[in-house]
Amino acid sequence: MIEQQWQLRGMTFSGLRWREGAAGPLTVLLHGFLDHAGAWERVAEALPGDCVALDHRGHGRSAHNPIGSSYVFADYLADLDALIDGLSPARPVRLVGHSMGGTIASLYAGARPDRVCALVSLDGLGLADGVSSPAVVDLDPVSDRLVRFLDGVRSPPRNRALPSLLAAQERLEAAHPRLGPQWAARLAERGTRPAPSPAVSGSVVWSFDAMHRVRSPIPYRHEHHIPLLRRILCPVLSVRPAMTMFQHDDVAVLEAAIARLSTVVVPNTSHMMHFEEPEAISGHIREFWATIPAL
Secondary structure (H helix, E strand, C coil), rough: CCEEEEEEECCCEEEEECCCCEEEEEEEEECCCCCCCHHHHHHHHHCCCEEEECCCCCCCCCCCCCCCCCHHHHHHHHHHHHHHHHHHHCCCCEEEEEEEHHHHHHHHHHHHHEEEEEEEEEEECCCCCCCHHHHHHCCHHHHHHHHHHHHHCCCCCCCCCCCHHHHHHHHHHHHHHCHHHHHHHHHHCCCCCCCCCCCCCCCCCEECCCHHCCCCCCCCCCHHHHHCCCCCCCEEEEEECCCCCCCHHHHHHHHHHCCCCEEEEEECCCHHHHHHCHHHHHHHHHHHCCCCCCC
């Protein structure tokens, strides 16, 4: 595993790479909201071929947007488009995404169906849209969302300082008990940066841009997502945890829009399944890829 950087669309992006130059299609791994490329370490180590895990803009070690500016979801897709054009210009890639990364991957596979030869989504095809219950959807009027967005841009949030890297590790272990101290320490080290002055020496902050906490004025809706899911040409594996954070009927509506779909449920897992059962996740991915002759 090595750290790499790429210049994409005028910004510096970071990420991790395994087995650069290995035979077969490139695999691009996309992490979830407020996470970073290091989340894929244990999964990527068990996969074949050349694998790249990208830090999305404003996450991990990639650059942040200019101070006070917001993040537009379409930019994640444009960044991925630029990365794939640079690293695999002549051959379609395999995409693997968790949560927000799965949504990015599914939207991209619909927008650029000829550039993706296989797609795996870990609990991340899309957000809730009230198919099963309106209570799970943010029904605030767009006007109210816009006011809150403007307030957030005017007074940008900041990440609170933690007293030490060890404190960040302990925070991760508390949130995800099955990580174990060694992996939690690696995730904490890659997912933090020194706290800005005048913070106490040795203190750290999470490396993601706090502007991600300012909610978009544009709500997510299935009606915008499903037409792109219908455009996906490649085989798709939807990996569900035993204890999902999404409503079954919402997921079913999204899966029904995908023509070449396989599904699997991983026992004893929650939303962060790649933290909890990385060996099982990588095994399901390898088995899925083996069913696609062109790979």
